[in-house]
Amino acid sequence: MVRSTPPAPSPGAIGIRARTEFSRERQKVLRIDPADYQCPALAGQLADAWLDYADKNAVKSSVHQRAAVVSLCTFAGPHLASLGHDPADARLDSADLDLAEVVYAWEQQLSAGYAPQSNEPYRLANTLLNILDHAAQRDARIPERLRERARDRTVLRKRTAQVLDEYSNSERLALREAAMEDIRAMEKRLAAGRLLLEAGRDPREKGWLTVPQLLWAARNGTLTTASLYEYLPEHAQHWPAELRELRPAERGPFAGRRGLAVGVCRMLFPSEIDLHPFRVLLLLSMTDCTSEELHGLRVPEIEFSAQGARIVQTKNRASRVRADFHLTEPEADPQGDEGAGEKAFFEGGGQWDVPGLLRRLVAANELTRQVFDCKPWLFTAVELTGKGVPQAELGYLNVSGRRFTDWIAAHGEMDISQPHDARRLRKTAKTTRVAALGGTLSDLAGDDHHIQVFAGHYAHGTTAHTLAARAVNSAQRKVFDRITTKPILVDPDAEAHLSDPETADALGITVQQGRALMDGELDMGLTNCREPTDSPFTGPGKPCHVAPAMCMVCPNAVIFTSQLPRLLLFADHVERMRERLTPPVWQLHWGQKAQALAELFEECAEHIPAAREQIAAGAVDLDLPLGMRTEYDR
Incomplete structure (x- = not known):
């Protein structure tokens, strides 16, 4: 929901422009006062264009539109003055000033104020051009040059966003263990505080120097830093030891009475830093839930049952609402029966699945919803306002000292890689699923x-x-294991006995294959083949279509010494291809075959001279298929 104040009655009128927006039911008012700038008329016109642009386009959040207008107006005044112009005369419809050049100059200096990898300059420039184009479409008096500038692209280059990687498995386990330990500690702290609360009485009658009385004051809305200043001794050394020990270990801003108020509230209500462990464990478990959806959950959107929890999730970026059901897992508490009293108090305690974590978080904030008039956000936290008054609202988890990186830093023993971004938790859950499935x-x-x-x-x-x-390496290894086996070389004495069971068994073939080899039924041109329909290069049951090009690297190949002359001619052909093809192409097509031929010729070196004599006598020809020449020889 948004509301904008009506634009000024005339383009030159000066008045505060404001737009009221609501985010997570928090009201936010965005204002631009043209009187704050050296070019008030231009600022007023741009502010009106901003409001009209946001309303006409139903923009839910126009923070960046306002920031772009403010940035240009802040720059335009001093820049125009440095050029000898009166900034007060600057207007969108001015014919005397070239505002297009002012916009160019503003764009060029934007990057200097941001980190090198920031996309904010690009976003601001692009946003302002959209507002200017919107204004130009509604005001015919705007000069054509400014119109052209508004229609054109920004001169700034969009930076490539850093791709977030998941946390390593060791980091995932460390985050998980730290989160579980913190939840146990929080539940024990809250249980102890609520037990002390039962003994508490009104401190205005019983005194302010005992913990139960201070807890009673926090429970009944009378605990503030102002009341502590009024009723406690001035110096902390005069307080009872139990009050001094109640202050957070991190002193700094939490020293003195403010620290005591924080400590008292933490005994009864979860703070923002207490919410991070729940977010960590839930994002690591809910692979179908984004950090945005989880953060925006309300208690009424969660329905518990004996089987699990049904959650209605809203994803603002996709304008999508869906319901998911998470089953209860029969998992025992890793810590055994320790802390059984706390588990009885927090329904579902001892379970670390999604329903169990949700039950524990809802139970932890039950007293918060009783004491404070707050919206039923799941991630509700109690913090002190600037005036020292406890306040319960949605924990935004991005305030300094309460961020995810601050929670990690509090566990000094954890070594977690940067950046400390909650979105990496979701990616970790996804990749864990990848590894499992x-x-x-x-x-x-x-x-x-x-x-x-x-x-x-x-x-x-x-x-x-x-x-x-x-997976690729495994697949390649299987293929290479199959195709790098050397062909079987049969010496002349064994050729005549291939049908004998002993000889066939020694060569790894059957007697039937031995008879077929002897009869020439399995001759593939350069070599024989014991399994033409079971080639490693084609599917099972299909005839081999890569012979004779791949025979020298096929485990099915069987070579007789009588085939050596053709293999020598084939080796000469391979060497001629070395002269015709580029080295990478030759290596791709012929390198492995050339190596296999060289090893074969070395193994049967005593038969090579006779084979060369047959070639010289013209008794042998090399007949290669045409398809092989077109596929491998170019």
């Missing part, structure tokens, strides 16, 4: 992604690449 890309994409989306956003991860490389 294997299969084709369509199998891995599953029901929650198109193949193209999975390939572009998840299949690039290190784990997926490693598994893919391992």
Whole structure:
């Protein structure tokens, strides 16, 4: 929901422009006061164009549109003054000033204020041009040169975003263990605090120097830093030891009375830093849920049953709402029966599946929803406002000191690679699924992604690449193992006895194959073949179509010494191809065959002279298929 103030009655009128927007039911007012700039008329016109553009296009959040207008107006005033112009005269419909050149100059200096890999300059420039084009379409007085600039592209180049990789398996396990330990510690802390709360009374009657009384004040809305300043001794050394120990270990801004108020609230209510362990474990378990969907969950959108939990998830970027059911897993608490009292208090305690984690988070925030008038967000946190008043609202998890990286830093023993981005948790869950399932890309994409989306956003991860490389290497190894076996060389004495069982068994052939070889039924041109329909280069049951080009690297090949003259002619043909083809092409087509021929000739060197004599006498011809020449010889 958004609301904009009506634009000023005339283009030159000066007045604050404002737009009220709502994000996660938080109200946010965006304002532009033209009087804040040296070019108020131009600022007013651009602000009106911003409001109209946002309203006409139903923009939910126009933060970047406002930022683009503010950035240009901040730059335009000093820039025009440096050129000798009066910034107050600058207007979109001004014929005396070339605002297109001002826009060019603004674009060129934008990058200086941002990191080299930042896309913010490109986004601001592109956004401003869209607003200018919108204004030009509605105001015929805007000069043509500014219109052309608004229609053109920005001079800035869009940076290639850094692709986020998943966490390694050791990092995943470390994050998981740290999150589980923190949840156990939080549940024990809250259980201890609520037990002390039962003994608490109104501190205005019983005094402010005991923990139960302070917990009572937090439970009943009377605990603030102002009340602690009024009723506690000035110096902390005069407080009871139990109050001093209640302050967070990280002193800094949490020293003194503010730290005591924070410690008291943490005994009853989860804080933002307590929400990170739940988010870590849920994102590692819910492969079909984005961090955005998880963060926006409300308690009424979760329906528990004996079988699990049904969750209604909303993905704003895709404008999609869907319901998913997560089954309860019969998994025991890894810590055994320790902390049985806390588990009884927190329904579902001891289970680390999705339903169990959701039950525990809902139970942890039950008292928060009773004490504070807040929306039923699942990730509700209690923090002190700037005035020291406890307030419950959706934990945004991006405030300094409460971010994901701050939670990791609090566990100094963990060595987690940068960047500390919660989106990497989802990628880790996806690639863990890849490692578990294997299969084709369509199998891995599953029901929650198109193949193209999975390939572009998840299949690039290190784990997926490693598994893919391992699969390719395995497939190649199997192929190479089959095709790199040397052909069988049969000496002249054994040729006449191939039908004998002993000889056939020694050569790894059957008696029937031995008879067929002796009768010339399996002659493939250069060599014989014991299995023409079981070639490693074609499918089973199909006749081999790559003979005789691949016979020298085929384990089915059987060579008689009588075939050596043709093999010598074939070797000469291979060497002639070396002169005709480029080295890479020759190596691709003929390198392996040339090596196999050389090894064969070395093995039967005593028969080579006789074979050469047959060639010289013209008793042997080399007859190669035409298809082989067209495929391999060019």
